[in-house]
Amino acid sequence: MNEMSSFWSTWITCIVLLNIFGCLWLLWWAGRKHDNDVAEGKELKHSFDGIIVIHNAMPRWWKVMFYATIVFSLAYLALYPGLGSFKGAIGWTSIKQWEHEIEKADNRYNRIFADYAKIGIEELAKDPEAVKVGQRLFGNNCSVCHGSDAHGAIGFPNLTDTDWLYGGDPETIKSSITHGRIGNMPAMAAAIGDETAIIDVAAHVLRLSGRKGSGNAEAGKANFALCIACHGPDANGNKTLGAPNLTDNVWLHGRDEASIVATITTGKSGAMPAFRNALSEEKIHVLSAYVYSLSK
Ligand code: HEC
Ligand code: HEC
Known part of the structure; x- marks a missing residue:
């Protein structure tokens, strides 16, 4: 996101704070005793067309909840980004959170991929779990061109038959994916x-x-x-x-x-296209096993 200009930042901060304190004031104003107040449960003076209005104070639990939301929103805006360009006291950003999640996933999956990389492609193609992982990678990276079922289309080869432009042995498949083909x-x-x-x-x-x-x-x-x-x-x-x-x-x-x-x-x-920069060698290995399994 581009940095907000300081004018808009101040503008938004003022509007947000005015709204919150406005609510607080409204709550206090509506709940205080007015001079001409009618006792609770009694009729208010402005009946109209046969409809009468009875003075009932707002329930306590409701007011407590309203105050709690105000406290929550102020605390939230102090900790997280939300007030104009103020970054929040704990320095949270969506990018940091995303990086953290990716790192967690990488730590978990890199181990699995490292284990798969030790197994030969032909052998790996017989492992239903590995094939499932390969299928997901295929869905994300290859299906736009080869189709989600890998049957291809005009100009994009079918990868499920035994007919190969460059070759269907494990190493050639891996090479097609790694270096691309023209x-x-x-x-x-x-x-x-x-x-x-x-x-x-x-x-x-x-x-x-x-x-x-x-x-x-x-x-x-x-x-x-x-x-x-x-x-x-x-x-x-x-x-x-x-x-x-x-x-x-x-x-x-x-x-x-x-x-x-x-x-x-x-x-x-x-x-x-070549995938050596887009995907790790271990992922290409699993993908190769998946493609190899398709024509078997
Ligand atoms: C310089 C090498 C070269 C020459 C010369 C060449 N081709 Fe091709 N041809 C190819 C390649 C490579 C493809 C695959 C193109 C692709 O990958 O999209 C192809 C594709 C084709 C196809 C489409 C096949 C399909 O499965 O749809 C036909 C038909 C074809 N060539 C016929 C010919 C004929 C007939 C000649 C001679 C008059 C010829 N080619 C000369 C390299 C060549
Ligand atoms: C942008 C489109 C595109 C994407 C994305 C793509 N491919 Fe391809 N792929 C092609 C085309 C086109 C060819 C045929 C090249 C030619 O005409 O010579 C091909 C060829 C291949 C071949 C060689 C087939 C043979 O008959 O030898 C393999 C294997 C392959 N792709 C696997 C994959 C895998 C796995 C992925 C995902 C990581 C992928 N492709 C992503 C377009 C794509």
Whole structure:
């Protein structure tokens, strides 16, 4: 919070104190004996339209409670921040309280994470408690992109199948999370030629997974030579580059012909952020076990 200017600080302090002392005065004023007072339980003089008003003092317990709230509020404002920019006598701040709570939680959970870090990822993936902890970390850090069930979406890989861009063994998963990944499919339109030629390449790509496109797959096959550097001569991908397997009918950027034509024409890239600064190594370890468990 920005520091309040001293004018507003004084202004707020005055209003708050005036209110509290105003209540105190009102309580005293209403409770004192007036000269023309009617005795308790007797009728007051101003009856109207048949309605009579009887003088009843406020119950003692109610007045005691009212005084108590005033004492409480003054004590509170003396100890905690509340009066303008006055910081309160005990120096409490919400940030300090938050830090204290985080520290307490860290002390508790760091021990658990340290214990998990001693266990191998494959082994840890079989521990239901560890998997549950990993699932919570996943919900907080990964679900925005991969979905809360890790099934992914267009452009964001499904982590629950056995199809991997970079690899599904424990160390590769950990490396994907720690260092991030960038998959870059260049725009190939210029290299291939006109639209018909692109649709032909797409027909060849569709044929690789047993489907039929609207173009001439045989004609498109020749241009696939432009692709093998990344997708491999058999088109089953390259895990170092994150180039997908094009023969398995699992699609990162959409399975219909139009999506495939668009990917070839304008290219696509995907970025998996690195988590080495955002999460401790122990947390990434538990997350890796969770991701590993998903495809098992
Ligand atoms: C900002 C979006 C985003 C977030 C957040 C994100 N990811 Fe990813 N992740 C991606 C994308 C996009 C890819 C694919 C990269 C590519 O296209 O080459 C990916 C790839 C991966 C891969 C490699 C998959 C494979 O097939 O090899 C793993 C494992 C992974 N993410 C796990 C995680 C985990 C665990 C988290 C949370 C700590 C996470 N991701 C958070 C976007 C994200
Ligand atoms: C420089 C390497 C490179 C070249 C050359 C390349 N690709 Fe790709 N391709 C990739 C990468 C990497 C991806 C994944 C992009 C991502 O991570 O978002 C990809 C994705 C694709 C996809 C989407 C796959 C899916 O699962 O949705 C198709 C289709 C594709 N490429 C076809 C081709 C064709 C056809 C050619 C040749 C005309 C080609 N690529 C050339 C690297 C390449």
